[in-house]
Amino acid sequence: MTATPVTSTAPADPGTSSGPFAALRQQLTDAAATFAGSADALGGILAGIVDDVDRALGEPLEIFPVCHHSPASALAMVRRLRVKQPRVIYLELCEDLQPLLTELRNCRLPVAVQAFASELDGFPAQWAPLSVVAPITEASAEYQAIAYALGTLGVELVLVDRSTDHVFQWQPRDDGDAAPDGTPDGATDDALHGDAVGVEIGDLRPRFAELEAYLLHHGKVRHWSEWWDQYVEQPLVDADHDTYRQVMVLIGSLFRRLRPADANRLDRDEDRERYMWTRIRQHLATSGADPADCLYVCGAFHAASRVEQFGLAADAPDFEITARTATRWRYGLIPSSHSAIEAQFGLAPGSVSVAAATWTKAVAGRRVTPYRLDGRAGKASGRGAGRRGATAGPAPGEVVTDRLSGFLAAPPAPGALDEAELRGWCVDIVRLARRNGYLASTADAIAVFETSVLLAGLRGRARPTPYDFADAAVTCIEKDVVPGRRDVRRLCEILLGGDRVGQVGYDALPPLARDVLDRLAPLGLDLEKRTVQRALLDLHAQPHLAPCSDLLWMLRHLLPGDAARPIMGERGLGHRSVQESWDLALGRHQRALIELGYEGVTVEQVLEQRLRRAVRAPDATASVALAAVEDALRLLGSPRLVDELGARAVELLTAERTADDAPEVLRRIRRLLAHHRTTGPLPHWCAAFVRAGYAHYCTLLPTAVADEQTGVRQVGAMLGFLFGMEGLALSLGCDRSQLELAVAQAHPEAPAKVALLWAARHQLGLLPLARLREHCVELLANPLVVPAFPQYLSGFVQALEPVPGLAPFVVELMSTAFARLPDPLLLPWLPTLITALREHGSELVPLLVREAGRTFPGSLPALDRFVPPWQSPARPGTPAPGATPGGAAPAAGPLVALLAAHPDPVDAVATLLGCADAWAAPGQGEAGRGGEASAALVALLAAYPEPAVATAALLEGAPAPAPRPGR
Known part of the structure; x- marks a missing residue:
């Protein structure tokens, strides 16, 4: 950075050898030649300064x-x-x-x-x-x-x-x-x-x-x-x-x-x-x-x-x-x-x-x-405001004389020390310091007084300035800085006048600000004060305060956070609190209220304009439009505006090329659909949004699954929209084959997305639960895949969004992993599992916790006898120990006779088990439908004897035997 003399095309300066400042000009030029060795650069600058003074005063x-x-x-x-x-x-x-x-x-x-x-x-x-x-x-x-x-x-x-x-x-x-x-x-x-x-x-x-x-x-x-x-x-x-x-x-x-x-x-x-x-x-x-x-x-x-x-x-x-x-x-006035x-x-x-x-x-x-300026009188106050004075200053047209030479050459006039003023400052600063938690005393006041005089002398001042006093106060009082206290320098500012804040009067406010104050007048508060005031609204006992409540919720949306802050009560979709409590600081945020007046005449108009601008902004997304719809329903209740914003949400959704916004879209559209289903018929824009969203996410799913930039959370939200809105979408004319085709075309590579796609195929009926369980067993058995298994778990957790019925399976899968993996393998990927769950499924983990609470026992004695429901001593079709191939478990005879007497349920169960063609028991011949239970049913009863024994005991009127040890 270099200093550059100003160049100009202005006319030449007044004569340099004459005029009131000729002597000063020559004196400065000689000084420049003496100190700089040449009068060219420095002398030109100094002489130019004098010329500027001469020119300005000669105008x-x-x-x-x-x-x-x-x-x-x-x-x-x-x-x-x-x-x-x-x-x-x-x-x-x-x-x-x-x-x-x-x-x-x-x-x-x-x-x-x-x-x-x-x-x-x-x-x-x-x-x-x-x-x-x-x-x-x-x-x-x-x-x-x-x-x-x-x-x-x-x-x-x-x-x-x-x-x-x-x-x-x-x-x-x-x-x-x-x-x-x-x-x-x-x-x-x-x-x-x-x-x-x-x-x-x-x-x-x-x-x-x-x-x-x-x-x-x-x-x-x-x-x-x-x-x-x-x-x-x-x-x-x-x-x-x-x-x-x-x-x-x-x-x-x-x-x-x-x-x-x-x-x-x-x-x-x-x-x-x-x-x-x-x-x-x-x-x-x-x-x-x-x-x-x-x-x-x-x-x-x-x-x-x-x-x-x-x-x-x-x-x-x-x-x-x-x-x-x-x-x-x-244009307007704002407080400063x-x-x-x-x-x-x-x-x-x-x-x-x-x-x-x-x-x-x-x-x-x-x-x-x-x-x-006196607002009441409408004119400037002050004596002599309307007449010419007779003192202080030269008369107009008087010849300019050189006052600079004497001012620059004369030393500063020594000012007498105002001991009374300085003593008052010292006493007041000690009082303020004590109020703010400092251990200040009269000795500190004396020390501040003497230090102020000392600092002024060291700095060449005849009397201490407020800056000397502040430095002395910090030195003598602020021996230690305690968090939360006002520092002593700030206390000095308060003592010398403080941070004075102005205020714009009611008559100078824009129409919107005056309208807000008038509409909130029933609260009985002086809202022009800068203090925080508490407003209590009992809308049941005082229904006339309902318009005040509506206005406060709109101001809550438009103004900074603490201008209108609700302490009790909420305003949600279809919900209005009967009692509300507010902390109001409109006087402190007068500037923000005034700037609202630059945007419209009423708060409702400003809110409507802002919602429209939000959905028409270049960076607007479908979630932004849905949020605007929700705000319009909560705060304005204008069906026309809601339909306009909803139609814009449909346009924005169909124009999106990524799934980044899918989680927020899913959350908001679910809430809006739940609201409209309870308040009346489904609006046209909601039906259009569901149809457009179903088709849009079906089209986007294969690309999003293969894209590395698209996270598993976004893919899970897309599937959540497709499966969660499937019934409504199909009733509105959408085709389910489009979803099946999209899932078939998806070929993910990331482990989390693979698990998510497995869950989607299971929901569509393309992947039975048994086959899904086999896939997971194979993953746990492969040492090369075990380090990535937490990513699979993360995908299954995300799958709870579109397929919440998988919660028992996810609990089973996580429990199986902890039971089978040895500690050298389990401990290294445990932090990865926790990190993945925190990053991608923090809101879905409580669902797993509730499912685990229903699955596992709640006491230690029961835990000793607990057998997980996904474990059994033998698979169906495998005889239990001690059971003959042709007979049932002991004490199950009455139950077998009961099943033979009512064959229709047995047929249905056998069909589900895949063995409906075998009905005669071994050793009984082909007796038809009136024979004994099939071999498959006998094997099933042998594998799970406790229900059969308990049922038989109930049929015979005897108490059920105690379970065998270990089961």
């Missing part, structure tokens, strides 16, 4: 240079307004913000003037929404000028800076139309200002990093705000008008000439200056105002402008102002705060609070009556 239109939120600038402005009493004030502020300034009388400062646009026309869509804010505090010169102009009859206020539309027109678009970064004027992430671009008057800060570091080092300060307060703010508080103007232009010219060679930033700064001078000339030409009765308020950086349009006598043509885009801008201003413009924490304290002290000590 017929009086230029009043200011610094943003500077008490010295505000005091100088008040003094000058009372002396000059200008009839026209040209103010460096976006020209389209002027209609809002009259609403400042209904606000409590600090507030910010805002321009907001959510629907863009002429800007990249990625930039939306666009927002520009200009914060205003009482300790600022711009507010004093505004209050004077709006409160004094016959005074015209003209904003001459570029419009908010041009702010973004001049943004560079070289980064793929990325969102604007706010570099022209600063941006913030503060909650009150959001990500708005900030516009300020008087951006006085070195844009050359090495220069700022040099000033901070030799000034013995830590940040720029402290340097400015010590070396500029305090010396200029009591300066006369000429001295103030010359010093401010000098600083602006210095920072302007020593800045990095940033072409984009330089072009924007100069274009702003050309824009403002063009607007000033146009207004003077149309209004016929006398420049001697006008005042041009701008930042000191722009007061030292070198553009060719500078001044009323410039021969350069007017700057060509481009037309605004078709973007529709909305000291911390928001500091974050937005890169100021040190607490610096605006220190400036506010300095302003209050200066106004009280110097008997200056500032201008204020």
